[in-house]
Amino acid sequence: MTDYDLKPCYFEGKFIPLKDANLNIRTHALQYGTACFGGIRGYWNENKQNLFLFRIEDHYKRLKQSAKILQMQTNYSIEEYKDITLQLLQKGHWKENVYLRPFLYKSALELSPRLHNVQDSFALYAIPLGDYLDTQKGLKVCVSSWIRISDNQIPTRAKANGGYINSALAKSEALQNGYEEAIFLDSHGNVSEGSAENLFLVRDGVLITPDVSSSILEGITRRSLLQLAKDFQIPIEVRPVDRTELYVADEAFFAGTGVQVAWIREIDHRIIGNGKIGTITKKLQDTFFEIVTGENDAYSHWITPVY
Ligand SMILES: Cc1ncc(COP(=O)(O)O)c(C=O)c1O
Structure with a gap:
């Protein structure tokens, strides 16, 4: 287990430790890939003692567009998504470079690969992240x-x-x-x-x-x-x-x-x-x-x- 497994994630409408956010193996999204996601970075600035999120509204706007294509309900406004995200980081006392993974997934325990009339849910977690690929060497x-x-x-x-x-x-x-x-x-x-x-x-x-x-x-x-x-x-x-x-x-x-x-x-x-x-x-x-x-x-x- 890592340190961030103990920090809060957002799951089924609540903040709970990431380690406790577990899904049933029958979940539609696991069986059929019926989910959509975002990826947002936060950069920790040591001098300013602050964590800065890059274009968070645009990321949630795109998540909502993805959801529309996949016939998912998004119960939250962009402002509400933003608020959940800020709360998650503040509650977790994040003071390092962070990667946020918000996603919407078909959470029903049902067979049949379809989009309509399948219940969906929102979840969000954060992990520390440095460079994904080297940015300096070519x-x-x-x-x-x-x-x-x-x-x-x-x-x-x-x-x-x-x-x-x-x-x-x-x-x-x-x-x-x-x-x-x-x-x-x-x-x-x-x-x-x-x-x-x-x-x-x-x-x-x-x-x-x-x-x-x-x-x-x-x-x-x-x-x-x-x-x-x-x-x-x-x-x-x-x-x-x-x-x-x-x-x-x-x-x-x-x-x-x-x-x-x-x-x-x-x-x-x-x-x-x-x-x-x-x-x-x-x-x-x-x-x-x-x-x-x-x-x-x-x-x-x-x-x-x-x-
Ligand atoms: C397939 C693909 N293309 C492009 C991007 C870059 O998009 P963005 O700049 O919004 O992160 C991503 C990931 O973030 C991606 O997964």
């Missing part, structure tokens, strides 16, 4: 042999738990073949995203990312970086991206709550640019870390202090 990445699930199969827009089998297949294949992460192509052969993060390229000073019709999750980090690029007057193209554009890019990086902003050194054995972190990537990465840790006043509206 990642070695491959294009996956697994195709990204499309909107008419399991919608990636919904951040649906069952869809992460697709991610797991690609991630394991990549790791077992000596890479650190995988890039998916979509069912049209265009570049989609990483197994659990969005993807950006830079070509000739233009920041490029696949559009929302390329079977991506509509990432909140992605949206934030596009906004930063706009504010820095970096030209942006949001459009279909070909596989070979990856190979000839000057810069490439992943972006997401887990991965943060992590630059890519190599894709399918082609070194990206000069094999070092690119200038646009570095500027966006530095600014991102300033913002999320509460050190950039211009974007303080994106963060919520816990204390």
Whole structure:
């Protein structure tokens, strides 16, 4: 058991120790993957003695959208979700970098893989989390042999738990073949995203990312970086991206709550640019870390202090 197993989670409408939040093995979501989730990071700032949550309202807005796609009831407003989250962190006296996992799951003990008329529930827990992937050394990445699930199969827009089998297949294949992460192509052969993060390229000073019709999750980090690029007057193209554009890019990086902003050194054995972190990537990465840790006043509206 870990320390955080003793801290509170939110389960069946109450705060209880994480270790006591257990589900019946007949639970619909366990049997069929009928759940959707979010992932929110909190950054502890030692100087300010505060924990800052990045774009919490946007994360709960997306959770509600996922729920709508999966025909789930969300009994709480965004404000109520936010309040539960702040209470959970305060009750747990969290004073370190934290990852929050809110999720809605079909909690009925029923057979039949369907969405309608199956009871659902909300739960939330927190764990400590450092880097998910290295953000500093440059990642070695491959294009996956697994195709990204499309909107008419399991919608990636919904951040649906069952869809992460697709991610797991690609991630394991990549790791077992000596890479650190995988890039998916979509069912049209265009570049989609990483197994659990969005993807950006830079070509000739233009920041490029696949559009929302390329079977991506509509990432909140992605949206934030596009906004930063706009504010820095970096030209942006949001459009279909070909596989070979990856190979000839000057810069490439992943972006997401887990991965943060992590630059890519190599894709399918082609070194990206000069094999070092690119200038646009570095500027966006530095600014991102300033913002999320509460050190950039211009974007303080994106963060919520816990204390
Ligand atoms: C498949 C996938 N794409 C993209 C992202 C990035 O989204 P966000 O920036 O909202 O965390 C995530 C995870 O967070 C993800 O699981």
